[in-house]
Amino acid sequence: MKQRVFVDVDDTLVLYVNPDDCSAHPFGAINGEPFVPNEELIKKLKDFQGDIFIWSGGGIAYARKVAEMVLRDSIEWIALGKHDSFSLVRPGDIVVDDQWYEMHTMKDFGVHVYSPTEEWK
Numbered sequence: 810m811k812q813r814v815f816v817d818v819d820d821t822l823v824l825y826v827n828p829d830d831c832s833a834h835p836f837g838a839i840n841g842e843p844f845v846p847n848e849e850l851i852k853k854l855k856d857f858q859g860d861i862f863i864w865s866g867g868g869i870a871y872a873r874k875v876a877e878m879v880l881r882d883s884i885e886w887i888a889l890g891k892h893d894s895f896s897l898v899r900p901g902d903i904v905v906d907d908q909w910y911e912m913h914t915m916k917d918f919g920v921h922v923y924s925p926t927e928e929w930k
């Protein structure tokens with residue numbers, strides 16, 4: 810079975826520029842908050858052999874909009890609304906999220922959970 814990666818949007822696929830602000834940035838990319846693509850993560854996605862899902866707690870439309878901005882058609886990806894899609898994650902999948910600590914219980918089910926800057930093992 811193909812491995813799959815689920816990548817969060819805010820503070821994961823995109824990183825916000827304001828260093829003084831350590832809070833989350835919901836919808837930041839369309840609210841005019843300065844951001845940069847997470848190039849290290851995007852490089853890993855380009856090397857990834859499996860299926861790539863870009864998901865957001867902000868919903869599928871937001872996930873798609875940001876992915877179109879930073880990934881364009883450089884890789885194949887599918888947008889998802891995060892809260893509708895947790896049940897899709899299965900053992901062996903990878904989840905990358907700045908709020909990885911909220912996902913850590915998935916590890917009990919064999920899911921690999923990483924922070925946005927962590928090396929995938």
Ligand SMILES: [Mg+2]
Nearest residue numbers: 817819820907
């Ligand atoms: Mg996030």
